[in-house]
Amino acid sequence: MLLAASIADLIWPTAQVCRQPLEIKMTTVxxxxxxxxxxxxxxxxxxxxxxxxxxxxxxxxxxAVLNPLPGDCCVYCSFGNVKCPPIQMGEACCGG
Ligand SMILES: [Zn+2]
Incomplete structure (x- = not known):
C-alpha cells in the first residue's frame, strides 16, 4: 500500500508548481x-x-534638508508632484 501510494505520488505530484507571475509592467514611469x-x-x-x-x-x-514625511518612503512622495518610481509601479518602496 505504501509503495503504491509513493508511485501515485510520483505520477501525480501533490506539490503545486509555483509559477512566478510573468506580467511585465510596461506602464511608463x-x-x-x-x-x-x-x-x-x-x-x-x-x-x-x-x-x-x-x-x-x-x-x-x-x-533646508528635507526628510520624508511620516508614512512616505522618500522625499519625492512627500514633496514631489509625482510619487517615486517604485510606488508608481505599485511596489512597496525599499521594504517599507
Ligand atoms: Zn527651501
Missing amino acids: TRHAQISCPACGHKKVELMPTDACQWFYECEGCH
Missing part, C-alpha cells in the same frame, strides 16, 4: 518630479532614482 520646498517654496525638477529611495534632499533655495 515618470522619472522626473518637481519637488517643492515646504520651507521656502522653491521648486525644482529632479530626476528620481528608480532603484533607491531618496531620504534627503537639500533645497537649492534655502538649503
Whole structure:
C-alpha cells in the first residue's frame, strides 16, 4: 500500500508548481518630479532614482534638508508632484 501510494505520488505530484507571475509592467514611469520646498517654496525638477529611495534632499533655495514625511518612503512622495518610481509601479518602496 505504501509503495503504491509513493508511485501515485510520483505520477501525480501533490506539490503545486509555483509559477512566478510573468506580467511585465510596461506602464511608463515618470522619472522626473518637481519637488517643492515646504520651507521656502522653491521648486525644482529632479530626476528620481528608480532603484533607491531618496531620504534627503537639500533645497537649492534655502538649503533646508528635507526628510520624508511620516508614512512616505522618500522625499519625492512627500514633496514631489509625482510619487517615486517604485510606488508608481505599485511596489512597496525599499521594504517599507
Ligand atoms: Zn527651501
